[in-house]
Amino acid sequence: xEHGKRANWSGQLAFVLAAAASAIGLGNLWxxxxxxxxxxxxTFIVIYxxxxxxxxxxxxxxxxxxxxxxxxxQLTAYSRLHRGWGFIGVLGTVIPMLIVPxxxxxxxxxxxxxxxxxxxxxxxVDPMGVAAADSGAFFSSFISAPFAPFGYATVxxxxxxxxxxxxxxxxxxxxxxxxxxxxxxxxxxxSVYVVAMPGSGEGLKYYLVPNLDCLTDANGRFSFALxxxxxLGATGQMFYSLSLAMGIMITYGxxxxxxxxxxxxxxxxxxxxxxxxxxxGLMIIPVVYxxxxxxxxxxxxxxxxxxxxxxxxxxxxxxxxGAVGPWVGMSFFLLVIFAAATSAIxxxxxxVASVCDVLRINRRAxxxxxxxxxxxxxxxxxxxxxxxxxxxxxxMPFLDFFDFVTNSVFMPVVAAxxxxxxxxxxxxxxxxxxxxxxxxxxxxxxxxSFMVRYLAPxxxxxxxxxxxCRALNIGGWSI
Numbered sequence: 453x454e455h456g457k458r459a460n461w462s463g464q465l466a467f468v469l470a471a472a473a474s475a476i477g478l479g480n481l482w483x484x485x486x487x488x489x490x491x492x493x494x495t496f497i498v499i500y501x502x503x504x505x506x507x508x509x510x511x512x513x514x515x516x517x518x519x520x521x522x523x524x525x526q527l528t529a530y531s532r533l534h535r536g537w538g539f540i541g542v543l544g545t546v547i548p549m550l551i552v553p554x555x556x557x558x559x560x561x562x563x564x565x566x567x568x569x570x571x572x573x574x575x576x577v578d579p580m581g582v583a584a585a586d587s588g589a590f591f592s593s594f595i596s597a598p599f600a601p602f603g604y605a606t607v608x609x610x611x612x613x614x615x616x617x618x619x620x621x622x623x624x625x626x627x628x629x630x631x632x633x634x635x636x637x638x639x640x641x642x643s644v645y646v647v648a649m650p651g652s653g654e655g656l657k658y659y660l661v662p663n664l665d666c667l668t669d670a671n672g673r674f675s676f677a678l679x680x681x682x683x684l685g686a687t688g689q690m691f692y693s694l695s696l697a698m699g700i701m702i703t704y705g706x707x708x709x710x711x712x713x714x715x716x717x718x719x720x721x722x723x724x725x726x727x728x729x730x731x732x733g734l735m736i737i738p739v740v741y742x743x744x745x746x747x748x749x750x751x752x753x754x755x756x757x758x759x760x761x762x763x764x765x766x767x768x769x770x771x772x773x774g775a776v777g778p779w780v781g782m783s784f785f786l787l788v789i790f791a792a793a794t795s796a797i798x799x800x801x802x803x804v805a806s807v808c809d810v811l812r813i814n815r816r817a818x819x820x821x822x823x824x825x826x827x828x829x830x831x832x833x834x835x836x837x838x839x840x841x842x843x844x845x846x847x848m849p850f851l852d853f854f855d856f857v858t859n860s861v862f863m864p865v866v867a868a869x870x871x872x873x874x875x876x877x878x879x880x881x882x883x884x885x886x887x888x889x890x891x892x893x894x895x896x897x898x899x900x901s902f903m904v905r906y907l908a909p910x911x912x913x914x915x916x917x918x919x920x921c922r923a924l925n926i927g928g929w930s931i
Contacts, residue, residue: 458523459620464712466621469628471516471704471717472724474695474798476635477791478558482762484729485659485736487689489755491682494662497730500686504694504722507687507911509896510903511696511867513718514874517886519705520714525805526699529706533878540869544699545806547862548799551698553605553829554851555799556612559792560604560834561763564594566785569770572778584771591763595837602834606827612796613823616804617816620707624797635790636728638783643734645780651745655738658751684918687911688859693725695795697863697870699802706805714887715894728791735784736766743769762788800826860919868912875905 461467488496522529527545531538568590572578580590595601615623646652666682669675695701708714737755743765744754754765770781800822807818832840836850845853874883880901887894894900920926 459707460709461707462621462625463709464717466625466628467704467708467712468717468720468724469632470624470798471695471701471721473628473632473794474700474704475693475721475725475795476632476728477693477695477795478555478788479689479692480725480729481732481736481788481791482759484689484693485733485740486755486761487685488659488733489737490666490752491685492663492666493657493659495664495666496682496686497660497733498662499683500690500729501726503683503686503690504726506903507908508690508694508696508722509718510900510908511691511870512694512701512721513714513887513900514870514883514904515696515701516705516708516714516718517883518870518874519702520708520710521882521886523706524702525706525802525809526702527806528809529702530873533882534873537869537873537877540866540873543862543869544697544702544866545803547858547866548698548700548802549825550829550854550858550862552796552799552803552826554833554854555792555796556608556826557601557605557830557833557851558759559608559789559796560601560606561595561759562785562788562792563608564600564604565763565767566782566789569778569782569785573782578771578778580767580771584767587767587771588764590767591759592837596841598835598839601838602831605830605834608793608796609823609827609830612793612800613819615797616800616823617819619815624801627797628794631790631794635787635794638787638790639728639731639735642780642784642787643731646735646739649739649742651742652738654745655741656734658741659733659737681918684915687915688919691863691867691915692859693729694722695798697866698799699806700798703802703805704798711890711892713892715892715896736761739769740765743772746772856923860923861916864912864916864919868909868916871904871909871912875901875909880904 461470484500490496491499518529518533519525522532524532525545527541528538530541530544568579578584580587584590615627617623618626647656667674667678669678691697705714708717740754740761741751743749744751755761766784767781770777770784773780803822803826804815804818807813807822808815811818813821833849833851833854835841836843840850843850848856874880880897883904884894884897884900
């Protein structure tokens with residue numbers, strides 16, 4: 453937000469690109485392929501797509517409409533609609549403020565790896581050893597270093613702050629016009645290269661063909677419990693992938709013009725985000741599958757989730773590609789930098805907009821204040837595997853704890869409260885009226901009303917319970 457007058461996107465395309473950029477992040481590049489591999493390939497993709505066009509549509513449309521109606525960031529938007537429900541905005545602001553610091557730390561890891569692959573490609577020096585045999589040690593030595601993780605995180609934070617301080621049109625919008633097309637082109641190029649590799653057909657089949665084994669028990673009988681785990685796994689991925697309950701869509705919605713169709717924009721964002729997620733699977737799963745077969749590694753073990761996949765397994769895969777491996781690795785990590793940056797900028801903006809709305813200060817001052825706070829908080833995650841490695845929060849390193857408390861607790865809670873508020877206090881008609889402003893027509897009115905009142909909050913509560921059970925290892929539940 454610019455001080456005084458609220459900024460606007462230049463048009464629908466700029467808004468869709470910005471919202472899609474926020475949604476396309478690290479979760480798409482390492483979590484989606486992993487979950488697809490774990491939960492039956494095409495089976496998971498079909499369930500995920502069904503959730504995106506139903507639950508994802510409902511939650512995203514709600515948040516964007518709230519932002520545009522109130523012309524406020526998430527911190528103050530809810531209290532503008534109803535004073536008694538302002539606490540949702542407070543919780544919704546805590547989420548990005550806790551996510552940005554550790555997200556930028558991971559962004560710093562990506563920058564470090566990009567630098568390492570540039571060194572391999574241009575000088576021939578391989579810091580990971582032959583066939584990336586030491587990729588695990590390389591990763592561990594970096595994240596446990598006394599200063600390097602914080603230094604690279606600081607570079608990433610400063611770069612994001614530089615975009616934010618330029619404003620909505622000159623900063624966020626223009627950066628997306630450069631990074632998003634490059635990200636898409638690079639993703640397509642890498643996926644085409646991987647798909648064209650000899651022997652990739654089996655990996656593609658493993659990824660795209662529905663496998664119902666994930667829904668059957670040891671005796672080959674259909675299991676409702678396994679269906680529930682697959683459904684909630686897809687729900688969690690959809691939730692994180694579309695940047696829901698992070699304040700981003702409310703903030704970005706507040707910059708949206710009244711004449712733009714919210715419903716059409718949401719559909720386009722869903723298409724863009726899902727396309728990148730599926731392409732990410734095409735980039736990663738076939739080549740990891742080939743690597744697993746050649747080395748005798750169990751596929752599910754090779755498709756290990758989180759940092760293990762991106763920073764340990766994939767370097768081994770790239771090393772097995774021969775002379776072209778460093779160039780593929782360099783291109784891949786550059787793509788990941790763009791994906792991480794677009795999401796981090798969106799999260800950063802949600803925090804800056806809240807500071808502007810509450811303190812009534814200009815963007816430059818708000819960015820400096822917020823950036824300083826983010827840099828301070830990033831030290832916990834940056835040093836959590838090194839100098840402060842002995843300090844645990846509920847048995848977790850700082851980064852893991854911040855990830856758990858935001859993604860597994862606060863986000864489902866905020867989404868459930870938002871649905872309850874809109875469905876039963878504010879009433880769905882209020883959101884529909886905003887979507888139909890200036891002669892627009894909302895086609896999914898009845899469907900939206902049913903989802904926001906009944907199905908969406910039920911799924912959010914189920915997701916919250918399952919994530920807590922998974923984290924605390926209750927009943928063997930895991931996603």
